[in-house]
Amino acid sequence: MSDPIALVIGNRNYSSWSVRAWLAMKHSGLAFEEIFIPLDLPDTKAAIAKHSPSGLVPVLKVGDNIVWESMAIIETLAELAPDMKFWPEDFAARAMAKSVSAQMHAGFFRLRRDMPMDLRNNLPGQNHTEGALGDAAKITALWTACLERFGGTGPYLFGDWSAADMMYAPVVGRLRTFGVLTNDICENYMDAVLAHPDMAAWMVGAKAEPYVIGNP
Numbered sequence: 452m453s454d455p456i457a458l459v460i461g462n463r464n465y466s467s468w469s470v471r472a473w474l475a476m477k478h479s480g481l482a483f484e485e486i487f488i489p490l491d492l493p494d495t496k497a498a499i500a501k502h503s504p505s506g507l508v509p510v511l512k513v514g515d516n517i518v519w520e521s522m523a524i525i526e527t528l529a530e531l532a533p534d535m536k537f538w539p540e541d542f543a544a545r546a547m548a549k550s551v552s553a554q555m556h557a558g559f560f561r562l563r564r565d566m567p568m569d570l571r572n573n574l575p576g577q578n579h580t581e582g583a584l585g586d587a588a589k590i591t592a593l594w595t596a597c598l599e600r601f602g603g604t605g606p607y608l609f610g611d612w613s614a615a616d617m618m619y620a621p622v623v624g625r626l627r628t629f630g631v632l633t634n635d636i637c638e639n640y641m642d643a644v645l646a647h648p649d650m651a652a653w654m655v656g657a658k659a660e661p662y663v664i665g666n667p
Contacts, residue, residue, distance in 0.1 A: 456476075456481055456484070456511070456513050458486065458509060459502045459511075460473055460486070462662055464568070467567075467625075468521045469508055470624075471521040471525070475614065476528060477649045478528075481528070491665075502517070505519045507519065525617065537613060538613060539601065539609045544601045547597060548609050548614065551615055551619075555619055559622075561583050562582075565578045565583035566587075566626075568625055574630070587633075590622055591634065594608060594640055597609060598636050598637075602640075623640075
């Protein structure tokens with residue numbers, strides 16, 4: 452890859468879409484420049500506008516090309532680093548992995564609204580709205596189905612670490628922050644996600660950040 456690559460992200464503690472793109476960037480193995488823009492500051496909007504046509508982060512910059520939206524970034528990196536196997540090789544597993552990833556991208560808004568990502572905090576029992584818990588139940592049912600059918604070769608949804616795990620990594624953070632209990636298979640899965648070296652590195656960065664945005 453000859454073109455320079457940069458990834459524009461927001462706060463590690465709060466930006467759930469940024470973590471997805473960053474995990475994908477790390478998984479690709481490609482060299483990149485990280486451009487960090489703190490969110491919710493007076494100059495945030497102007498700073499993001501210099502990079503992002505949507506006015507949001509994350510943004511992937513490949514030479515003069517700009518890619519925004521986390522799923523588009525993941526797919527672009529999968530093209531740039533095809534040997535890194537972002538998606539399962541088996542057709543059935545790949546079809547399910549892409550389906551559950553797209554479902555995460557488009558849905559579960561009640562969980563995202565009521566249980567915002569806050570990786571530094573520990574808030575068991577808080578924000579347990581009916582809608583958020585309903586979404587959590589749907590998500591853990593999806594995880595259980597993936598793990599039982601395809602997770603036999605490793606600890607992740609489809610055995611090996613994949614784009615599907617990257618898409619759900621912020622949900623793992625949310626469920627742990629707000630103390631949402633699942634089942635044994637999902638608890639083991641969440642432990643594995645948080646122990647993944649890239650996710651663990653992101654968590655260290657989140658806990659070291661000095662920025663505070665509102666109250667979850």
